[in-house]
Amino acid sequence: MDRTVRRGSARRRRAAVGYVLLLPSLIGVGCFLLVPIAVVLWLSLHSWNLLGPIRFTGWDNWGSVRSDRQFGHSILMTLALTALVVPVQTVLGFAVAAPLARRGRGGTVLRVVYALPWMCAPVAVGVVWQWIFAPTGGALDALLGRRVEWLSSPTLALPAVAAVIVWMNIGYVALFFVAGIRAIPGEILDAGALDGAVGWRRIRWLILPLLRPTMFFVLVTGVLTVFQTFDAVYALTRGGPDHHTDVVAMRMYSEAFEAAHPGRAAVMAVVVFAVVFVITLAQHRYFRDRTEREEAERYEY
8 A cells, every 4th residue: 555655656746847847838838829829819809009998899800801802812812822832842842852961061061051041031031032133233134134023013923922932941941851861761762772763763652752741841831931921021022013912921910010900910810820720731631641541552562
């Protein structure tokens, strides 16, 4: 009986020590994740002009946002930007990951060079690219020898913004692929080479299936990055021309601080969270079903 009591006491002490060690992280999660979510939900039910008193309005903000065509247009523009950015940066990041995965000083220097755009301030990057895209005295038009309205054309503005975001994120994506490639056991690659898996076959049948967890992470974070993109768009186009680059982050900023309707902006934030959650869930199910199907085929074989 005494031994059982001592074991229970020791177990409780270990649990208490574990909770104490987790306390800093739990405080961080509460202060920087749970509390902001609660504030956004609370604010979505109130009206405030940033100066006067806060008034409870119930579901008025939700009804207003639901009938706001401009917000719906912003979601469509963000989805279009996601379709332009995520596949391209994923393919290019994987393409440059192969040379970056090589060990040695050369690989280390390349990794630093590719990661520099991602580490730079997005506003500063946007200002530099605004000069590059400038129709008068811009570097790109000088190189092409013709005048092109890259940022003021409704057709070219969104692809131009997408190109800048891809340029910024290639190094970030490539670093994750480098880590995934280096985590693949060499014995598997050697065995595949003996079976004739070289070149594209090696990539298609060995590396890509083994990089599926990394691919899932890269795609999810890519979607999140695009939906949170604000600095580059603000520096390049400020949502123009004619709202063709008015992404959801830009729309929420305009609604909260330019139109002084933070309650409506809070509703938009909740809607964007729901959209991103659905996209992430769809990606998770796709990768899970693909993995289960391959495992079943391997078992039958």
